[in-house]
Amino acid sequence: MTIPGDADQRRAIAPVVCYPPDTLTPPDLDLYKSARSTAQKISETLIPPRQARTFRANAGQFFRISSIDGPQVGDLNLHNAHDLNERFYSGKTRALHGTHITTGQHMWSTIPYLRPMATIIEDTLNWYGIDEFGGSVHDVIGTRCDPYTHMALNHDHYHHCCHSNLTRALAAETGLAPKDAELLVHDVLNVFMCTGFTRDTGQYFMKASPVRPGDYIEFLAEIDLLGNLSACPGGDCSATHSSDTAKCHPLLVEVFEPVPDVLKNRSEPPLNGYDRTHGL
Numbered sequence: 001m002t003i004p005g006d007a008d009q010r011r012a013i014a015p016v017v018c019y020p021p022d023t024l025t026p027p028d029l030d031l032y033k034s035a036r037s038t039a040q041k042i043s044e045t046l047i048p049p050r051q052a053r054t055f056r057a058n059a060g061q062f063f064r065i066s067s068i069d070g071p072q073v074g075d076l077n078l079h080n081a082h083d084l085n086e087r088f089y090s091g092k093t094r095a096l097h098g099t100h101i102t103t104g105q106h107m108w109s110t111i112p113y114l115r116p117m118a119t120i121i122e123d124t125l126n127w128y129g130i131d132e133f134g135g136s137v138h139d140v141i142g143t144r145c146d147p148y149t150h151m152a153l154n155h156d157h158y159h160h161c162c163h164s165n166l167t168r169a170l171a172a173e174t175g176l177a178p179k180d181a182e183l184l185v186h187d188v189l190n191v192f193m194c195t196g197f198t199r200d201t202g203q204y205f206m207k208a209s210p211v212r213p214g215d216y217i218e219f220l221a222e223i224d225l226l227g228n229l230s231a232c233p234g235g236d237c238s239a240t241h242s243s244d245t246a247k248c249h250p251l252l253v254e255v256f257e258p259v260p261d262v263l264k265n266r267s268e269p270p271l272n273g274y275d276r277t278h279g280l
């Protein structure tokens, strides 16, 4: 390997942010929080350990994901309730907001829809920040634990990875065959998971989640949503996943309906305005 003479100068060039979000309209968090303060709970869904369950939250409703019995991370999928092809786009959410998301940031949908699906209005782990290892909470850098990677690495069948849990739950909700449902399962928001990249090798790492019972993350549904949440077999993801080894706990999803008209000035994000001609 030949190292060029100006290697240090090239490395010393300052980075620029790829997608400065300054031109995005910021969410009206004061309005959302005010609406949430008088909203009424209309449903709840318990996610058993090593399982997933679906839930629905309509545009303008709120949904909260809570840690209840013990530290537990969750893998969250979102679909447009009326078009399952419009689903959460982890990669572009990461590009727009960063590796981990928190209050005031959106979960964006896939191309060609590319619009906010949900907005985080409260996050009790917001205090965590970025730790000395480069770790933070609620990542959009992981994918979801899945039986194919597990097979490649361990030559073993395991059926309670988040990918399989989400597949079973989506199949049960939609009536789709599991092999069709799994094609709609997508990279997740890793709720409560503490992750980063190692500084020396750039490898994806996890560490014990700082979440404790009572912690929650809460969202405004920007469009009608079908949610799907898996209580990861990794538990708090302090040691292992993709097995029955880790201690696991349930998660709770609650949906809240605001009082009539309190959000009447909120407008649903339109489909992305690009004309889709691609220059042809």
Ligand SMILES: [Zn+2]
Pocket (backbone or CB within 6 Å): 075, 144, 145, 161, 162, 163, 231, 232, 233, 234, 241
């Ligand atoms: Zn998982």
